[in-house]
Amino acid sequence: MSTRSYFSSSLLYENIYNYTSIFFYGLFDAISLHKTLPTLVNNTTTVYIILKIFGANIGLIIGSEMLFRKGIAPFMETISDKVLDLQDINQYTTLLYLIYQSLWLVPICVLCYVCCLSWYQELADCIEKTKTGKKTSPIASVQYAIYGFLTWLFAFIQVQLLTGIIPGIINTALYVVDEILKDSTAQASSADNSILSFSDKSVNIELTLFTLKGFIHTSLFLLLHLLKYVTLGSGFVLMAVLYAWYAFDPRWISMGMTPNERFALIEKYFFYFLGFGSPFVVLNRYASFFIGFGSFLTIFPFCIILGSVLDYTDAYKVYEMKDSKPVKVFRTAQVWTFAALKMIGSDVQKKMKAAAAVKAKTSEDREEGSSKKLD
Numbered sequence: 390m391s392t393r394s395y396f397s398s399s400l401l402y403e404n405i406y407n408y409t410s411i412f413f414y415g416l417f418d419a420i421s422l423h424k425t426l427p428t429l430v431n432n433t434t435t436v437y438i439i440l441k442i443f444g445a446n447i448g449l450i451i452g453s454e455m456l457f458r459k460g461i462a463p464f465m466e467t468i469s470d471k472v473l474d475l476q477d478i479n480q481y482t483t484l485l486y487l488i489y490q491s492l493w494l495v496p497i498c499v500l501c502y503v504c505c506l507s508w509y510q511e512l513a514d515c516i517e518k519t520k521t522g523k524k525t526s527p528i529a530s531v532q533y534a535i536y537g538f539l540t541w542l543f544a545f546i547q548v549q550l551l552t553g554i555i556p557g558i559i560n561t562a563l564y565v566v567d568e569i570l571k572d573s574t575a576q577a578s579s580a581d582n583s584i585l586s587f588s589d590k591s592v593n594i595e596l597t598l599f600t601l602k603g604f605i606h607t608s609l610f611l612l613l614h615l616l617k618y619v620t621l622g623s624g625f626v627l628m629a630v631l632y633a634w635y636a637f638d639p640r641w642i643s644m645g646m647t648p649n650e651r652f653a654l655i656e657k658y659f660f661y662f663l664g665f666g667s668p669f670v671v672l673n674r675y676a677s678f679f680i681g682f683g684s685f686l687t688i689f690p691f692c693i694i695l696g697s698v699l700d701y702t703d704a705y706k707v708y709e710m711k712d713s714k715p716v717k718v719f720r721t722a723q724v725w726t727f728a729a730l731k732m733i734g735s736d737v738q739k740k741m742k743a744a745a746a747v748k749a750k751t752s753e754d755r756e757e758g759s760s761k762k763l764d
Contacts, residue, residue, distance in 0.1 A: 407708040408660045414704035415633070415664030418695065425694040432519050438512045439690045445501045446686040505686055509693050513639030516697040537648035539729060543722035544631060551624030559617040566610050629666035630655060630718050635689070636665065637696035652723070656715035658701050665701075 418424075429436055634655055641651045655662050669685060669692075705713065 407710050408713075410708055411660040411704040411710065412664035414707075415661035415701070416667055417664075418661075418699055419633075419636075419665045419668050419692070421695070422691050424698060425691045428516060428519075428694050428698060432515065434515050435512060435694065438508055438515065442505055442508050442690050443687060445504055501686060505689075509689070510639050510642065512690060512693050513697055514643050516694065517640060517643040520697075533648055536726060536730070537651075539726040540648060540652070540719060540722045541631075543725040543729075544627065544719060547722060548624055548628045548631065551620050551627065555620050556617050559613055559620070563610065563613050563617075566606055566613065569606055625670055626663060627718060629663050629670045630659070632666035632669040633662035634666075636692040637662075637701070639693055640697045652719045653715065654701075656717055656719065657713070658705065659716035659718065660713075661701050661704050 429439075634651075637654075638651055641654065646654075672684060704710075
């Protein structure tokens with residue numbers, strides 16, 4: 390092995406080790422809820438805001454779910470068994486739960502989500518004001534709000550495509566290929582039996598064709614499986630990054646950052662945020678929708694506090710990875726957003742570029758002014 394290839398391999402292994410360590414650094418930060426205690430003790434307003442969030446989520450979402458599971462469903466099963474004399478109680482309970490979801494749980498979830506959004510931002514503003522001693526100054530711009538919302542929406546749609554719709558299509562294709570493969574195997578077996586009876590050249594050719602078909606179908610079957618797991622893995626990654634973004638974004642809004650600046654931070658410190666968001670993906674994967682959603686909204690105030698007190702650059706400083714290349718996870722969502730805005734004739738992109746140029750010019754003027762004062 391040459392010296393150059395040795396150093397390249399050594400650097401590769403070192404980078405893999407560092408990025409893996411940064412991932413676990415973010416993961417352990419996400420579950421380090423004890424780091425929120427100083428903020429809760431020193432700032433009683435945050436406790437009041439968290440109690441409002443607890444009341445909405447525990448009392449309404451999780452309480453409604455438990456009410457159905459422990460109260461309504463058993464009661465209706467008793468009535469259906471003794472009064473209605475239904476044969477299939479399970480189907481009746483499932484139908485009843487779907488009606489209950491549509492008429493009660495979904496509106497409650499929407500109401501809690503809207504309320505929690507404002508409370509999360511209130512919590513971040515409160516912490517930032519206490520830290521800096523200054524009033525928070527989020528950017529009050531309709532263009533930025535529209536752009537940020539649409540980018541989040543398209544990123545969310547990507548997650549749904551990667552974790553639900555595309556794997557579903559692949560599963561259908563796998564079923565079709567599996568049926569074709571079984572048919573090819575049966576035909577090849579029949580041809581093989583023919584060879585035992587007749588040593589004919591045409592039968593040999595037919596068997597070769599069947600074998601080739603079987604090889605193609607098997608390869609396609611394996612390729613579809615690989616594509617399915619790659620798609621699910623990509624969806625997991627994007628979902629984890631989005632959960633981390635939810636935790637840190639309120640603080641960045643309080644600091645007056647633009648949507649592109651906030652997206653750039655996620656992409657620059659990608660591996661930390663990937664680790665930070667992973668526990669929440671696991672929570673939602675292995676719990677029912679309403680239990681996972683309610684638990685997430687209940688725990689999330691502490692994540693907002695963590696996002697306000699943690700320094701996501703620490704891990705990169707520890708492992709000397711400050712100049713790591715950004716991972717453009719929001720690139721597709723941003724392209725879709727600009728395409729959608731262009732279709733409706735909006736000039737948000739031009740306004741954002743002009744605003745970014747003005748902001749950069751202002752920063753340069755401030756730096757020049759500071760240097761002149763020092764001189």
